[in-house]
């Protein structure tokens with residue numbers, strides 16, 4: 190992991206929470222909601238591994254998205270399994286880790302988290318008005334802003350029973366990561 194200098198500087202302003210159990214975190218949300226940026230920040234503060242879900246897509250999935258076509262359930266299935274395998278690896282070794290994945294549908298999250306104990310879901314909320322302009326100005330990413338509408342249409346917001354930490358993507362990165370770390374510490378202490 191080699192986060193950008195700005196993220197390293199932000200991370201230095203966030204105290205590392207003392208947790209009883211290693212944090213295994215899935216950061217979800219539509220494309221452009223801030224998963225990678227927030228995920229990097231969390232992993233830097235926690236001093237743990239970061240797996241970018243985007244890096245696990247097949248070349249054909251990436252080409253499809255680059256061309257402006259939304260992925261289907263079938264396209265996503267092997268990708269979701271590879272994300273679940275990363276989480277299983279961390280759980281088996283008792284390691285902490287942060288994985289980013291859009292995880293748009295409940296069925297996807299059932300596959301990635303399902304009955305696994307000790308995986309914390311974090312959902313970054315954001316409207317098209319917030320995220321669209323950010324996607325347009327983001328450099329060097331294959332995902333076109335034109336796919337944002339389909340991402341939002343496919344999204345099934347996590348329900349209470351999934352015990353998500355829900356945070357608005359409209360705040361500053363410091364606020365967003367600070368809130369997530371605070372919630373993580375409270376839940377760790379209570380659990």
Ligand SMILES: Nc1ncnc2c1ncn2[C@@H]1O[C@H](COP(=O)(O)OP(=O)(O)OP(=O)(O)O)[C@@H](O)[C@H]1O
Nearest residue numbers: 220221222223224225226323327332358360361362
């Ligand atoms: N809270 C924020 N404030 C300002 N800019 C932000 C914030 N969160 C994210 N951004 C910016 O928005 C853009 C999208 O963020 P990011 O790449 O982290 O989203 P993502 O959910 O990982 O997207 P994708 O799933 O498409 O990879 C980036 O340019 C990032 O710097």
Ligand SMILES: O=C(O)[C@H](O)[C@@H](O)[C@H](O)[C@H](O)CO
Nearest residue numbers: 219220221243260265291332
């Ligand atoms: O499920 C999906 O449609 C995809 O995973 C997308 O969400 C992308 O991976 C990502 O967001 C692009 O950057």
